[in-house]
Amino acid sequence: MIKAGIIGASGYAGSEALRFLLNHPDVEVVGVSAHSDANKTVSELYPSFYQICDVPFVEDEDEVIQKSDVIFAGLPAGISEAFAQKALDLNKKFIDLGADFRLDNPDDYAFWYGKKYENSALHQKQVYGLSETHREEIKHACLIGNPGCYPTSVQLGLYPIMLQHLYANKHIIVNSASGVTGAGKKLTEDTHFTKTNESFHPYKAGNHRHTPEIEQELSKMSGEAMRITFVPHLLPVNRGIVSTMYIDLKEDVKLEDIYKLYQNIYQDEQFVRILPLGKQADLKFVTYTNYCDISLHMDERNHTLIVVSTIDNMVKGTAGQAIQNMNLMFGLKENTGLNYVGPSF
Ligand SMILES: NC(=O)C1=CN([C@@H]2O[C@H](COP(=O)(O)OP(=O)(O)OC[C@H]3O[C@@H](n4cnc5c(N)ncnc54)[C@H](OP(=O)(O)O)[C@@H]3O)[C@@H](O)[C@H]2O)C=CC1
Numbered sequence: 001m002i003k004a005g006i007i008g009a010s011g012y013a014g015s016e017a018l019r020f021l022l023n024h025p026d027v028e029v030v031g032v033s034a035h036s037d038a039n040k041t042v043s044e045l046y047p048s049f050y051q052i053c054d055v056p057f058v059e060d061e062d063e064v065i066q067k068s069d070v071i072f073a074g075l076p077a078g079i080s081e082a083f084a085q086k087a088l089d090l091n092k093k094f095i096d097l098g099a100d101f102r103l104d105n106p107d108d109y110a111f112w113y114g115k116k117y118e119n120s121a122l123h124q125k126q127v128y129g130l131s132e133t134h135r136e137e138i139k140h141a142c143l144i145g146n147p148g149c150y151p152t153s154v155q156l157g158l159y160p161i162m163l164q165h166l167y168a169n170k171h172i173i174v175n176s177a178s179g180v181t182g183a184g185k186k187l188t189e190d191t192h193f194t195k196t197n198e199s200f201h202p203y204k205a206g207n208h209r210h211t212p213e214i215e216q217e218l219s220k221m222s223g224e225a226m227r228i229t230f231v232p233h234l235l236p237v238n239r240g241i242v243s244t245m246y247i248d249l250k251e252d253v254k255l256e257d258i259y260k261l262y263q264n265i266y267q268d269e270q271f272v273r274i275l276p277l278g279k280q281a282d283l284k285f286v287t288y289t290n291y292c293d294i295s296l297h298m299d300e301r302n303h304t305l306i307v308v309s310t311i312d313n314m315v316k317g318t319a320g321q322a323i324q325n326m327n328l329m330f331g332l333k334e335n336t337g338l339n340y341v342g343p344s345f
């Protein structure tokens with residue numbers, strides 16, 4: 001059995017990782033940590049765990065790190081470095097659900113997150129954890145920067161286009177909408193029920209911190225410096241992301257050929273489903289699952305491809321992705337513990 005621990009386990013990302021790990025046949029959860037809720041049991045904080053996980057959160061992250069073979073960190077940006085270093089010193093594997101090991105360029109991290117990489121040597125070991133595009137590196141990694149939720153949906157939606165250079169220009173417009181769990185459990189003025197319910201609005205338009213992560217990875221896929229204009233929106237649902245991407249295509253590229261290309265590139269990927277032409281990706285059918293559903297559409301008049309990509313931000317966008325990566329790191333079948341079907345209605 002793999003011994004797994006979660007630090008920052010009282011947050012949304014950490015508790016979602018716990019939900020999946022408890023159902024994983026090859027994992028034993030050996031420790032969970034939290035600060036404000038230290039000494040409360042998991043089920044006191046989250047009643048869905050009642051009689052399933054009644055252990056208390058401990059305050060000391062080191063205790064969890066020492067007991068575990070793999071540590072999942074669901075912490076705010078800027079505090080994972082020291083924990084990751086401790087884990088690696090003890091030959092453990094570390095999967096960071098936050099943004100501290102995603103960006104290759106320290107200047108990008110400093111600019112977008114307002115913090116510096118303190119331990120440069122540690123960042124040489126980081127591997128970007130989008131399983132479908134970095135599989136071989138992930139298998140040998142000890143330190144994973146699990147992708148952001150929006151970047152996961154966008155990259156999976158654009159990967160075939162990037163690989164085949166089907167874009168007419170290197171600038172792509174991306175509109176995304178996320179459920180409110182994306183903002184974490186801490187209540188803010190903008191996440192009050194009264195403010196989100198029956199509303200829908202953009203935020204951080206053209207200025208969201210996932211922009212450099214998306215550009216970094218699209219550029220690696222295409223081998224060219226890609227740029228995006230990214231506009232996230234807050235959707236009054238608990239879970240789910242819908243990303244809509246608009247790509248001006250090279251001449252003579254047809255929708256049917258693009259559909260075949262997507263089918264071909266994703267044919268062995270269980271968690272990426274290319275919907276038949278004419279169907280529309282819908283977040284309802286991926287919620288609570290590790291699936292990413294993609295639909296393809298053509299604006300014929302402007303020769304613009306429209307790609308719609310949907311995921312559950314808490315699963316393929318966070319915890320499910322992290323467990324998919326753990327499976328790869330430990331040589332398990334990649335879908336172990338992740339075979340959930342979404343709701344029918
Ligand atoms: N929600 C989502 O959809 C996604 C989240 N992520 C990332 O995952 C990480 C966690 O996000 P999320 O779960 O949403 O956030 P939450 O605010 O829900 O949880 C944060 C967790 O971190 C703990 N924490 C806060 N400050 C400290 C500290 N100084 N030292 C130790 N623990 C601390 C909190 O515990 P306590 O309050 O007890 O201190 C809590 O357990 C973030 O980096 C986020 O960006 C990534 C992808 C998607």
Ligand SMILES: CC(=O)N[C@@H](CCC(=O)OP(=O)(O)O)C(=O)O
Pocket residue numbers: 077097098099147148149178179180181182183184210232234
């Ligand atoms: C709806 C909502 O607020 N979403 C969050 C997503 C953040 C997130 O999860 O991003 P990291 O993993 O990079 O921290 C946001 O826009 O900041």
